[in-house]
Amino acid sequence: MVVMVNSTGPSGLTNFSENEPPAKEKNPVYDWSPEIQGIILSSILYGAALTPVPIGYLSGIYSVKKMVGSTLFLSSLFSLFIPLAADLGEATVIVCRVVQGIAQGVVLTAQHAIWVKWAPLLEQGRLTSISLSGCLLGPFIVLLVTGFICQSLGWPMVYYIFGACGCALALIWFIVAYDDPKDHPCMSIREKEYIASSVVQEFSSSGLSLPFKAMLKSRPLWVISLSHFAFFWTNTILIVYIPTFINSVFHVNVEENGLLSALPYLFAWIFGILSGLMADFIQSRNILSLLAIRKLFNTLGLLLPAFFSLCLLYLSSSFHIVIIFLILTNATGSFSLNGMFLNPLDIAPRYYSFLKGVTSLIGMIGGLIASTLTGIIIDQDPESSWFKIFFLMSGMNVVGVIFYLIFAEAEIQDWAEDRRQTRL
Template identity: 50%
Template structure:
């Protein structure tokens, strides 16, 4: 029988593990700003060439969409994918079970906060200083982030030179139920047959389908549907991500509160936040085409979609730490692979649909996204679990 997570209190917000969460928040902030910077710079570069002739206007949309999709996919593989898997390797050894939602949500909220900042100030920087300064500024922030990461981040609390004895003992004792032996070969066959893992993968696929559309096409939607100029469009596009950052942190706090007070079981918490994170944005997306005539209602719904979607961070997104903490990094890589596939398909599909007919195209985009989210929700709700799987448990070595 699985051991119940310890409820013994340890040092909290002044502790080293919360410092690590803030550095990871900063890292995710840096990665997303560098990703979105390219999309903003492309628009600025294209706008600077519009006076060359009418031919440029005819190819502008195609060029922007193509480069946006390519840059999103390439950067997702090369940066966020590897960084996220690395972060989950660290949390498997640093995050006490009753603080996993809190710590991972603090770290993960950096992506939404970065989206808010870059969309809010990226256009202003390109207008005031020129588009190259977007890369100069946020590239410099990335260099500072690297220095912090290499200086402060360690694989586990046992080897960190600055951790207090009290915090080290608390973390180690809270993770005694997990494996501490050298990792054996990855049980691929057992993983392939594990429905709780497939539930996580389908959750990632559904979640990233809509998230990629919002990140990539939100400025386009605001500009073409609401007819807002580019400068104001950047500011409006940033608002949903401050809501997403806030919901990520608040969701993590609430999830761990429910667990620490024994109000809900671990699987109930995971399914609750997964349901909220997939159902609520779907409802908002389906409602968008019907309120297009109302500027304020449309803005509110666009703010709610990323905000409520990030409640998944306390659901299936950290579920690999529950079902297979030994292989959390490996499984997170696979999970984000499913998310990447969803992002490529959804962004390509969106570009095709809105190029055929803008009004009906956006409606079909949102309806299709809601359908994908509902599929992921039903699959996760049916097969999701939160107990350590048999193939991921510690097994003592025996000699014949």
């Protein structure tokens, strides 16, 4: 976005860098206002918000392997169309990104169903955090190389290269992925039996009713959803607007912008993996109860980003300090991977995929609102926009922490214990 438009942020902000402004690209540059940019950047969430609940239900019926592989390919294919769509107008770009959002929403939601069959209890933290940390490693790689691609090859090549890589990855997925351990040809019988005896089998959606009324009355489920709302609010702003923030504050060239934007995600990926190992270690040694583990990691994952984002506003006296606080704001959010993200598996393992769909939907709504509202704030109040954005983000996180500490649970709920006794 930084090199696709004439301007990405408000003017008059302090410049901590002596570097020259971004180099003029030989590729098309569009006259999109910050408000339009906010809509374009958040449009992927418009599509993604349509999928979590139905996909969470359908992933208990149909092959997750086929669902994830086919929609990953579809999203990558539409990435190849973005440069052409940009020439046709912002409305066409929005349509392409909505379709991508639908496809990526399927991938994000359906993949959770894999761990119901593949993750033994004492390995849930590390396996889930390793897989979900891909959502952090991806932005690191993309932001790192995108600046160089834009500078040397032009911004359209970003979509062509990553679109092609996504299509190739989808083909590899179809070759190596399996829905169930028992179908994997390279595993020993002993390992298959160990996994089968260690996991709680998920509820099968086919032909049975979901306990909707009980779910609506479940306070633990509501606080998990509220935490997702806060997490996605923060994470969307950090993913979507960090390049814009860096460009508006530092006025660095596009290569440096990509490098600086990527650094926080490298540390977020490392923190995500380490937090999974820490959670499993604490649980295996019985140092804390499962509920205490969930509350601890969820608090760290929401409260620390709120704290460091405020430090970013008031204690950032130099270029290097700003970068340090940006890294800490992003990286510490990874602790949530072993809090709210695993909690639905604790309270209702039979309905895990469906509940992940519901909580992801609520989270995506938070991300959609955050992305759109941030664009509006930047457009209407250029002087103090980042203060408002980070204060609002911190407030959301603090509210999420308070409610989670009060109402969260980690025991299987009555309505999820035995599907044969479940009633609407």
